[in-house]
Amino acid sequence: MNRYLINLSYVGTHFRDNGRLEDPQSVEGALEIALKKFRPVNEFKIKLSSRTDAGVHALNNAVHVDLERYNGKPYEPDKLTQGLNRTFGSQKIPIRVLRTRHVPLTFHARLCAKSRTYLYRVGVLRPEFCDDPEQIHPFTRFIPIDEHDRCYFIANKNFDPDRLKRAAALCEGYHDFRTFMAIARGNLWQQMPTYTLRRIERITVERGSSMASAFSRKLADRYYEYWDIRIKARSFLYNQVRRMVGAWIAAAEARITERDVQQMLTVPAKSSWSSTTRRILSSVTMSFLEQLQKSRHSLQPTETTVTYMDGSRKVFRGEIERDIPKRLGFIIDNSPDQVPACVLSQFLYLGSQDCVRREVFEKYEISHVLSVGIETPPFEGCPQVRCNFIECLDLPETDLAVVIKQSSEFIEGCRRDGGRVLVHCNAGVSRSTSVVIGYLMKHHDYSFLQALGLVKSKRPCVQPNVGFINQLKKLQ
Numbered sequence: 001m002n003r004y005l006i007n008l009s010y011v012g013t014h015f016r017d018n019g020r021l022e023d024p025q026s027v028e029g030a031l032e033i034a035l036k037k038f039r040p041v042n043e044f045k046i047k048l049s050s051r052t053d054a055g056v057h058a059l060n061n062a063v064h065v066d067l068e069r070y071n072g073k074p075y076e077p078d079k080l081t082q083g084l085n086r087t088f089g090s091q092k093i094p095i096r097v098l099r100t101r102h103v104p105l106t107f108h109a110r111l112c113a114k115s116r117t118y119l120y121r122v123g124v125l126r127p128e129f130c131d132d133p134e135q136i137h138p139f140t141r142f143i144p145i146d147e148h149d150r151c152y153f154i155a156n157k158n159f160d161p162d163r164l165k166r167a168a169a170l171c172e173g174y175h176d177f178r179t180f181m182a183i184a185r186g187n188l189w190q191q192m193p194t195y196t197l198r199r200i201e202r203i204t205v206e207r208g209s210s211m212a213s214a215f216s217r218k219l220a221d222r223y224y225e226y227w228d229i230r231i232k233a234r235s236f237l238y239n240q241v242r243r244m245v246g247a248w249i250a251a252a253e254a255r256i257t258e259r260d261v262q263q264m265l266t267v268p269a270k271s272s273w274s275s276t277t278r279r280i281l282s283s284v285t286m287s288f289l290e291q292l293q294k295s296r297h298s299l300q301p302t303e304t305t306v307t308y309m310d311g312s313r314k315v316f317r318g319e320i321e322r323d324i325p326k327r328l329g330f331i332i333d334n335s336p337d338q339v340p341a342c343v344l345s346q347f348l349y350l351g352s353q354d355c356v357r358r359e360v361f362e363k364y365e366i367s368h369v370l371s372v373g374i375e376t377p378p379f380e381g382c383p384q385v386r387c388n389f390i391e392c393l394d395l396p397e398t399d400l401a402v403v404i405k406q407s408s409e410f411i412e413g414c415r416r417d418g419g420r421v422l423v424h425c426n427a428g429v430s431r432s433t434s435v436v437i438g439y440l441m442k443h444h445d446y447s448f449l450q451a452l453g454l455v456k457s458k459r460p461c462v463q464p465n466v467g468f469i470n471q472l473k474k475l476q
Helices: 025-038 077-088 161-169 214-223 242-253 258-266 290-299 359-362 398-417 431-443 448-458 467-475
Strands: 002-010 047-048 058-067 096-104 116-125 153-154 173-176 196-207 225-235 304-307 313-317 318-325 341-344 348-351 368-372 386-390 421-424
Touching: 002 025, 002 077, 025 047, 025 096, 077 096, 116 173, 116 242, 161 196, 161 225, 161 242, 161 258, 161 359, 214 225, 225 242, 225 431, 313 348, 341 448, 348 431, 359 421, 368 398, 368 431, 386 398, 398 421, 398 431, 398 467, 421 431, 431 448, 448 467
Parallel strands: 116 153, 348 421, 368 386, 368 421
Antiparallel strands: 002 058, 002 096, 047 058, 116 225, 173 196, 196 225, 304 313, 313 318, 341 348
C-alpha cells in the first residue's frame, strides 16, 4: 500500500461541499471518480486537509489517499497528476492538481496540517455612489463579471473599516467559538464543551485591489474600495469563518456593536448570535423554492429499519416497505462495564454499577464505594469496604451543589485515610461523572474544562446532562 499527498486548487462555485459523495458535484466525489480510472485494487478513502463549504474556492488544499496497484508497484506521482488533470479537463470539472507526492503511511493530511488560512474579499461601494438608487439596488448596481463569486459586494454608506478591524481583533487568540458554529446534523462531538475551543493565530484586514481584467478594472476601481480579510488558525469549526466575517461586517455597518461581538465570545451559545447579523454567503441569490429543489437533489437514497415492540421488523425505502425476520424488541448488551477508570492515580476511580464486584475491589484495592443515585448492589466477601449512598436524580433541575458537598466529604475522607474510592452511578456517565468533576474543582483547583478534559481522557463515554454542566460551570 502506498500513500500519496495531492495538492489541488478548485473553483467552488458549483460544488455542494467537500462531503464524501461519489458525484462530480462535490470535490471529494469528483476526485474519487477520477482516481478510479487508475484501477486501484483497494477500496480507497480520501482524507482532506480542509473541508471547505459550498461555494468556497481553494488556492491550495491537500488530500491524502492510499492506493494499491494490481502489480504491487507504486504509481508514479507525475502520472497521477497528469491523469487527474486530464480527467478534470475533459469533464469540465474546475479542479486543478498542483502536485502529487509519495508520503509515508504515518502522514495524515488533516492531522499533520500546521495551519489553515482563509481569505475573504469585500468590495465596498464608495460613499459618493451610495445615494444613487441604481447602485444601491443589488440587481442594478455595477459588479465586474470577473469578480463574480470571488468577492462580497456591499453598498452601505455607514461601512467603517476601522470598526471592522476592531471587531476582528476581538476574535484573535484562544476562545470558545460556539456562537459562530453552525450545527451539523449527526455530529455528536459538537455537543462536547471543549469541542468549540479554538485558537486563531492571526487576523488581518488590509486594503485590497480589484482582480478584474483591464477591460472592467477602471470601472471596478471607480465604484468600489476593496478589503482583504485573512484568518489563520490550525483548525476551524463548521461555518465558523463565514459567521465571524458576517459579524465583523455587521459591526462595520453599525448594525451591531463591538460589545455584541464581545458577548458572542464571552457567552458562547446559539442564543448569543445576533439576529441582525447575516452570514456571508455566496453572491448567488436563490429563491426558497430553488434552495429546496437543489437540496433535494443532494439527498442520498437510504433505508430505514423499524423494529416494533412485538419484535416484528420492516424496512422502508421511499414508498416501498418489506418485512424482514423478527428479533427482540430491544438490544441486549452482553458486555458489562466492569473496568473502572482511574482518574487520580491509586486513589480516585470512576465507573458504572457493574464495577461493584468483589473481583474488581480486590484487583484495584478499593476501600471505599460512593454510590450516586443508585444504591450499592449487594455483594459478599468484602466486609472491609466502606459504602456510602447519596440520593441524586439524573435530571437537569437536580441541585448538584448539595450532592457535591456530601460526596466530596466522603471522597476527601478516603484520601486522608490513604484508601481508594470508587464513584459510580448506574451507567457511570452523568451523575458520578458530575460528582468527580465537582470534587476535582473543589479540592484540586481544577477549572471546569480542565476537570472535564481529565475525566473524559480516562473514560471517554462520560457526558453529564445539560443542567449538571451549567451548575458545574457556576462552581468556578
